[in-house]
Amino acid sequence: MTVAQFKPGTVNVEKMAQEVLRRLLEKNGGGEPKPVPMNGTRQVQVPIGISVRHLHLCQEHLEILFGKGHQLGVYHELYQKGYFAANEQVMVVGHKRCLEKVRVLGPTRPFSQVELAQSEAIALGLKLPVCTDGAEPNTQPVTLVGPQGVITLPGGEGGGAFLARRHIHLSDVTAADWGVKAGDTVKLRIDGPRPVTFDDILVRVKAGWRTEVHLDTDEGNACLIRTGQMGTIIL
Numbered sequence: 001m002t003v004a005q006f007k008p009g010t011v012n013v014e015k016m017a018q019e020v021l022r023r024l025l026e027k028n029g030g031g032e033p034k035p036v037p038m039n040g041t042r043q044v045q046v047p048i049g050i051s052v053r054h055l056h057l058c059q060e061h062l063e064i065l066f067g068k069g070h071q072l073g074v075y076h077e078l079y080q081k082g083y084f085a086a087n088e089q090v091m092v093v094g095h096k097r098c099l100e101k102v103r104v105l106g107p108t109r110p111f112s113q114v115e116l117a118q119s120e121a122i123a124l125g126l127k128l129p130v131c132t133d134g135a136e137p138n139t140q141p142v143t144l145v146g147p148q149g150v151i152t153l154p155g156g157e158g159g160g161a162f163l164a165r166r167h168i169h170l171s172d173v174t175a176a177d178w179g180v181k182a183g184d185t186v187k188l189r190i191d192g193p194r195p196v197t198f199d200d201i202l203v204r205v206k207a208g209w210r211t212e213v214h215l216d217t218d219e220g221n222a223c224l225i226r227t228g229q230m231g232t233i234i235l
Contacts, residue, residue, distance in 0.1 A: 041235060047228065072086040075087045115164045117216045171210070
């Protein structure tokens with residue numbers, strides 16, 4: 001990657017970090033990180049992605065917000081194959097104020113959901129639970145405004161807003177190699193000027209996934225870590 005590939009004023013830091021990680025994987029033969037014995041545990045270095053506020057939409061809601069037959073456009077590819085940040089953005093409306101230009105992630109999903117950090121929820125006047133996905137019973141109602149329409153997610157099984165539980169993406173092959181399964185939790189240690197250990201990183205497993213931990217912006221800011229930096233999973 002050369003400086004010439006990025007024009008001044010157009011650098012997308014997250015996209016650049018993801019590209020660096022992708023090239024490092026290719027350099028290492030595309031292999032996933034392997035745990036090594038250390039201090040009576042097994043430890044493995046993993047990349048971290050800081051998940052900024054975003055939402056996922058079902059096709060029905062996408063068409064209400066952006067027009068009949070609308071399809072998501074690709075703004076840039078994400079670290080996980082087949083996933084992307086879309087061109088489309090909406091306004092998220094809370095009780096106190098709203099957040100403009102909240103980006104949609106693709107592809108579309110069976111239900112819609114909004115994922116925020118706690119500091120953003122407080123600013124909006126929303127009291128949100130920590131959840132794994134937006135169809136859990138305690139997710140909260142939230143209103144979305146697009147260029148062509150408005151929808152209010154009802155919360156619960158109908159989709160809603162929540163604080164995303166910190167988690168790690170693993171392929172089925174990597175999970176088996178590590179000796180973990182979907183629903184397990186592992187520890188994540190982050191070194192640096194504000195070292196911290198998170199005890200409850202949820203394991204999520206899907207064939208073809210690349211190994212990556214997801215933290216939200218509040219968690220990343222608390223320990224001064226950004227997308228593309230590394231942490232240590234302790235098994």
